[in-house]
Amino acid sequence: xxxxxxxxxxxxxxxxxxxxxxxxxxxxxxxxxxxxxxxxxxxxxxxxxxxxxxxxxxxxxxxxxxxxxxxxxxxxxxxxxxxxxxxxxxxxxxxxxxxxxxxxxxxxxxxxxxxxxxxxxxxxxxxxxxxxxxxxxxxxxxxxxxxxxxxxxxxxxxxxxxxxxxxxxxxxxxxxxxxxxxxxxxxxxxxxxxxxxxxxxxxxxxxxxxxxxxxxxxxxxxxxxxxxxxxxxxxxxxxxxxxxxxxxxxxxxxxxxxxxxxxxxxxxxxxxxxxxxxxxxxxxxxxxxx
Amino acid sequence: xxxxxxxxxxxxxxxxxxxxxxxxxxxxxxxxxxxxxxxxxxxxxxxxxxxxxxxxxxxxxxxxxxxxxxxxxxxxxxxxxxxxxxxxxxxxxxxxxxxxxxxxxxxxxxxxxxxxxxxxxxxxxxxxxxxxxxxxxxxxxxxxxxxxxxxxxxxxxxxxxxxxxxxxxxxxxxxxxxxxxxxxxxxxxxxxxxxxxxxxxxxxxxxxxxxxxxxxxxxxxxxxxxxxxxxxxxxxxxxxxxxxxxxxxxxxxxxxxxxxxxxxxxxxxxxxxxxxxxxxxxxxxxxxxxxxxxxxxxxxx
Numbered sequence: 175x176x177x178x179x180x181x182x183x184x185x186x187x188x189x190x191x192x193x194x195x196x197x198x199x200x201x202x203x204x205x206x207x208x209x210x211x212x213x214x215x216x217x218x219x220x221x222x223x224x225x226x227x228x229x230x231x232x233x234x235x236x237x238x239x240x241x242x243x244x245x246x247x248x249x250x251x252x253x254x255x256x257x258x259x260x261x262x263x264x265x266x267x268x269x270x271x272x273x274x275x276x277x278x279x280x281x282x283x284x285x286x287x288x289x290x291x292x293x294x295x296x297x298x299x300x301x302x303x304x305x306x307x308x309x310x311x312x313x314x315x316x317x318x319x320x321x322x323x324x325x326x327x328x329x330x331x332x333x334x335x336x337x338x339x340x341x342x343x344x345x346x347x348x349x350x351x352x353x354x355x356x357x358x359x360x361x362x363x364x365x366x367x368x369x370x371x372x373x374x375x376x377x378x379x380x381x382x383x384x385x386x387x388x389x390x391x392x393x394x395x396x397x398x399x400x401x402x403x404x405x406x407x408x409x410x411x412x413x414x415x416x417x418x419x420x421x422x423x424x425x426x427x428x429x430x431x432x433x434x435x436x437x438x439x440x441x442x443x444x445x446x447x448x449x450x451x452x453x454x455x456x457x458x459x460x461x462x463x464x
Numbered sequence: 465x466x467x468x469x470x471x472x473x474x475x476x477x478x479x480x481x482x483x484x485x486x487x488x489x490x491x492x493x494x495x496x497x498x499x500x501x502x503x504x505x506x507x508x509x510x511x512x513x514x515x516x517x518x519x520x521x522x523x524x525x526x527x528x529x530x531x532x533x534x535x536x537x538x539x540x541x542x543x544x545x546x547x548x549x550x551x552x553x554x555x556x557x558x559x560x561x562x563x564x565x566x567x568x569x570x571x572x573x574x575x576x577x578x579x580x581x582x583x584x585x586x587x588x589x590x591x592x593x594x595x596x597x598x599x600x601x602x603x604x605x606x607x608x609x610x611x612x613x614x615x616x617x618x619x620x621x622x623x624x625x626x627x628x629x630x631x632x633x634x635x636x637x638x639x640x641x642x643x644x645x646x647x648x649x650x651x652x653x654x655x656x657x658x659x660x661x662x663x664x665x666x667x668x669x670x671x672x673x674x675x676x677x678x679x680x681x682x683x684x685x686x687x688x689x690x691x692x693x694x695x696x697x698x699x700x701x702x703x704x705x706x707x708x709x710x711x712x713x714x715x716x717x718x719x720x721x722x723x724x725x726x727x728x729x730x731x732x733x734x735x736x737x738x739x740x741x742x743x744x745x746x747x748x749x750x751x752x753x754x755x756x757x758x759x760x761x762x763x764x765x
Contacts, residue, residue, distance in 0.1 A: 183667040184586035191579050191638055192594055198635045199601040202612040209611065218615075265496055278751050279500050282507075285747035285754060287696035289713045290740035293720050293732055294506035297513070298526065303729075308526050342503065346755050399605050402698045406717065423607040428703065433611060440607040451603045459596055 203444060210437035218433055227438040237439065240417040243329050247418065248397035250333045251340070256389055258337060259344025264374060266345070267352045277349070281342035288339060292406025295335045296322070299407075325415035328408055332416055336403055340396060344389050351385035352378065391454045398447055419443050514538060514734035521729050537728070541735035545728075547718035550707065554735050557715035561695060564626050564711055568633040569690045575634070576641020576686060577679065581671050583642065584649040585657050595646060602639035609636075610703050617704060624706035632704060633694045640693075641686050644760055648682040649675060681753075688750055689757035692743050712739045 179186075213223045231237050262280060266273055283291060298304040301320040309317040321327035355378050363373050401420040408416040410425070417425075419439055427436035509526060515533040516524070543553040579598070583591050613632060614623070622628030652675070660670045701711040710718075716739040720732045747754055 180666060184582040185588055187578050187667070188582050188594060191575055191598070191642070194635050195598050195601050195638060198609065198613070198616075199604060200597070202609040203604070205612040206608050218611075262499060265492060265499075268492055270492075270496065276496055276500060278748070279503050281751070281755065282744070282747055283503065284758065285692055285743050285751075286740045287698060287713050287743070289696075289698050289717050290736045291506050291510075293716070293736040294510045294513075296720075297729065297733075298506065298509060304526055311525055338503065338506075343758060347759060350759060395603060402713075405698070406720075409721070420605065420607055423610075424699075424703075427607075427610055436607075436611060440605070440610070443605040444608040447603060447605050451600065455596065455599060455603075459592070459599075 206437045206440050206444075209433060210441045212434060214433040214437065216431040216433065227434045228442075231435060231438045231442070234435075236414050236417060237419075237422060239414060240419050240422040240439075243332075243416060244398065244418050247329055247333055247336070247400070248394060250330075251336045251397050252390060252393045254333065254337045255341045255344050255393055256386070258341040259389065260348050260379070262341070262345040263348035263352055266349060277346070280345055283339040284343045288335070288402040289406045291339070292335065292403070295331075295338075296407055299331050299334075322408065323412055325412045328412060328416045332400075332403055332407055335407055336397075336400065339403070340393060344393070347385055347389050347392075348382065351382045355381055387454075391450060394450050395447060398443060398450075419446075510733045510737055514541075514730055514737055516730055518726070518728060518730060537730035537734040538738070540728070540731045541719075541738055545719050545731050545735055546722055547710075547715045548707075548722065554712060554715055554719070554738055556708075557710050557712045558738065560626060560705075560709055561712040564629050564633070565691060565694050568630045568637070568694050569687055571630070572634045572637035572641045572690055573683065573686045575638055576643075577645045577676070577683070578671070579638070579642040580645025580647075580649050581675050582667075584646045585652070585654070585670075585675075586667065595642070598639045598642050600639075601636070602643070606636065606699055610699075614704065624704065624709055626705075626709050628704055629700060629709070629711070632700050633690075633697070636700075637690055637693065641690065644682055644686045644689070644757065645679075647760065648679070652678060684750065685753045685757045685760070688746055688753050691746060692754065695743050715739075 208220075209218050210227050211222055211224060212219050213221070213226065266277060270276065299319075299322040301307070301318070301323060304319075306317060306319040309319070321331045359377060360373055363377060364370075399420060400418055401424065404410055404416055404418055404421050410417045410421045414422075419442065423436050423439040423443065426432045426439060505527075512527070512529055513521060514537055515535070516530040517532075517534065517536075520531060541553060542555050544551055545553045547554075547557075583595050617623045617625075617628040617631075620628070620631075622631060656674060657670060660674060665673070695711075696713065697711070698713045698717070701714045702717070705711065705714060716735055719735050
């Protein structure tokens with residue numbers, strides 16, 4: 175008995191956490207997936223009904239807007255964050271005085287909830303109070319920056335704030351990558367008379383491809399999960415012009431009381447994340463033979 | 465990377481190159497300073513606005529310093545601002561967050577340490593699969609668990625309670641805490657554990673005598689990570705709390721979006737700073753560990 179206990183103690187210790195994860199993660203995913211195949215409205219119903227909820231979802235204009243927004247936002251958010259993050263990392267890598275302090279400032283948005291910093295962003299982007307009125311008070315009377323209240327442009331304000339929040343993090347990833355580049359190779363290239371920009375473009379940056387991959391994965395994952403950003407900045411408005419799948423799902427679940435649509439939209443989100451994360455985790459966790 | 469210092473260049477060319485280099489350095493610092501301004505702007509706007517009076521806000525500009533700084537709006541934000549119909553300020557919700565964060569951080573960190581230890585040094589069959597299952601749990605979009613979680617909390621009698629939020633944060637924090645500890649413990653030599661086993665030490669003796677004393681760095685990373693995540697959480701807070709149990713982020717959002725009465729921007733900004741202050745302080749004091757947690761979540765060894 176005590177021999178069995180000693181042998182199995184590691185398993186017994188991990189068991190509660192494993193049970194919790196199986197139930198609260200995988201069990202719940204299955205539950206949501208199943209409810210998306212029923213006619214649940216305010217209360218869940220458990221009689222199978224096929225893919226009706228998905229047909230309805232893909233015919234809903236508001237969902238179309240949310241998916242379109244995710245595409246536009248995701249693409250710009252990832253591209254601009256990476257470009258800016260890489261630029262900042264390269265700039266910071268030039269033996270800068272006060273590097274630590276500057277790095278701290280670039281990265282602090284990641285430590286704060288966007289519900290907090292969104293309060294300021296909402297104000298800065300507000301045409302009557304923010305940048306527009308400041309520039310006008312400087313004498314440029316016709317200056318206009320009203321994207322926040324323009325249904326066509328509002329999603330780009332979400333991009334601006336999202337990039338502000340995440341680019342410092344991308345910078346930290348790239349900076350760590352730059353610091354691990356072999357200095358000997360760079361010295362050799364310099365002795366050969368190759369100038370610094372060329373060295374970066376053709377030697378240093380190509381060697382960072384694993385960092386690019388990590389950054390794209392993390393940012394894509396952040397983009398799909400973005401919720402606070404939209405809630406704090408636009409509340410999904412004007413109208414539902416800045417809805418993302420995450421806010422759409424929340425609206426269906428908690429204000430519309432349409433569980434079937436909420437479950438279907440959550441399942442679509444889940445599939446999208448899984449399509450990105452599963453291959454990545456698989457390649458990261460695969461035992462290395464070198 | 466490195467500065468090009470070519471000592472063999474002739475004297476005339478060297479001075480010209482020197483001038484170019486000084487100019488480039490100047491440009492570099494200018495660029496860095498511009499970006500500093502971009503990142504600091506929202507925080508700066510929040511700080512100066514929270515110190516101004518409403519009249520001054522309406523008359524003046526977004527970025528101007530206050531004529532006469534006053535902490536009145538801070539006091540209002542803390543103790544009498546209205547979130548919906550409740551007008552007790554941010555204070556009760558701030559303490560809600562504290563009551564939620566402390567047990568949730570403690571429990572998830574402890575479980576992560578034990579799991580990480582068991583999964584890294586007592587490799588039983590399926591250990592890697594279990595780790596992969598837990599890890600994937602960190603990356604799911606939480607929308608997919610909101611509905612069943614709401615029902616489960618109801619069945620457990622935890623609906624709308626702080627206890628329910630603690631449970632939620634522990635469960636969905638486990639993946640990351642286990643990841644942190646596992647990746648840290650993997651670097652501890654197997655020989656150490658083998659020797660201890662030969663000496664007759666068991667699972668827990670080895671954990672408490674050998675692993676825990678080696679763990680302070682990773683404990684700091686994990687605690688800071690979990691603290692920041694849970695304090696900043698909005699989605700779970702807004703979904704699973706009710707009038708009296710909202711965490712500070714949810715209350716802040718209610719104050720800011722409160723539509724009754726005059727919009728008090730200075731109070732909004734003060735409330736936002738108060739809600740963000742704990743994580744900001746932790747970040748300023750221990751940013752190094754925060755960054756380590758952040759990058760550990762994206763690059764695994």
